[in-house]
Structures are given as C-alpha cells and as structure tokens.
Amino acid sequence: MTSSRPYLLRALYEWILENQCTPYIVVNAYANDVMVPQEYVKDGQIILNISPTAVHALEMNNEAVNFSGRFSGIPTPVYVPVTAVMGIYARENGQGMVFETESPSPEPPPPSAPKSVKSDGKTDKPSASESKNRTRPSLRVVK
Numbered sequence: 805m806t807s808s809r810p811y812l813l814r815a816l817y818e819w820i821l822e823n824q825c826t827p828y829i830v831v832n833a834y835a836n837d838v839m840v841p842q843e844y845v846k847d848g849q850i851i852l853n854i855s856p857t858a859v860h861a862l863e864m865n866n867e868a869v870n871f872s873g874r875f876s877g878i879p880t881p882v883y884v885p886v887t888a889v890m891g892i893y894a895r896e897n898g899q900g901m902v903f904e905t906e907s908p909s910p911e912p913p914p915p916s917a918p919k920s921v922k923s924d925g926k927t928d929k930p931s932a933s934e935s936k937n938r939t940r941p942s943l944r945v946v947k
Contacts, residue, residue: 809903810866810886816901817854817864817892825894826855829869830902835888837868841875849890852882 813829820827829852831838833845840850852873854862859871860879870883893900 806866807886809889810864812901812903813869813886813889813892814864820892820894820900821855823894825896825899826853826858827892827900828853828895829884829892830890831884832888832890835885837883837885838888839881839883841880844875852884853895 817827831840831850831852832848833840833842833850834848840852844850853859854869854871856862859873859882862871863869866886868883868885869889870881872879873882874880889903891900891902
C-alpha cells in the first residue's frame with residue numbers, strides 16, 4: 805500500500821485551518837531532495853509556517869509539499885518530500901501529529917506454486933521451512 809502520510813498531512817492541514825490556527829510542519833532538513841534555506845536549519849530540522857498567509861502557491865500532493873515562502877524578505881522556493889515531513893501541528897496550541905520514520909515497504913512475496921495433488925486426493929503440506937518464511941500480518945499503533 806502507499807504511504808498514509810500525505811493523506812494525513814493534508815487532512816491535518818485542513819483541520820488546523822478550520823480551527824483558525826496556524827499550521828507548522830517540522831522537516832528533516834538533511835533528507836534527500838529537501839530544498840529549504842539552510843541558514844534557518846537547527847539540529848537538522850526546520851519548522852515552516854505553511855499557512856495561506858505565509859506562503860504562495862502551496863501544493864501538497866502524495867510526493868511533496870512545495871511552495872514559495874519569504875525568508876528575511878527574500879522569496880525562496882521550498883520543496884519538501886513528504887517522507888521528510890516529521891510532523892504537523894498548530895502553533896497556537898501544539899495539537900497535531902508526529903510521524904514515524906518510514907522504512908521502504910517490503911517487496912511482496914512471489915506467487916506460490918499451486919499445491920500438488922497426490923493420487924490419493926490429498927494435497928502436499930508446506931514444508932517446515934516454507935511455514936517459517938510466511939509473514940504474519942501485523943498492525944501498529946499510530947499515536
């Protein structure tokens with residue numbers, strides 16, 4: 805499945821605006837393909853105000869958040885891959901969400917060969933090694 809992060813990011817952005825608050829995002833400034841003014845990076849992170857009054861041409865899609873913002877009065881293009889967004893919150897009350905570091909999705913297993921049917925009508929049981937290699941579905945807690 806695709807990442808849920810861009811969908812949650814957009815939903816929380818709308819929620820923060822509807823509650824008359826200012827949306828801020830926390831960004832890993834050293835992640836691949838991040839384009840932010842490095843002079844404002846502190847401890848590898850930068851906090852960006854993405855409210856409609858602070859940015860121009862904001863676009864939030866499944867790949868990235870990009871816009872033009874002003875830093876010390878200088879218009880600057882900003883590009884942040886969604887995977888580099890560490891969280892989103894409302895400046896006024898701190899409500900929002902911090903995202904887990906995402907690891908690449910595992911490759912799906914290759915389709916298994918059909919079970920062979922013996923002459924007595926019974927199917928072969930998977931071997932012990934085949935049973936061990938099967939992965940169990942899992943759920944994780946999202947805070």
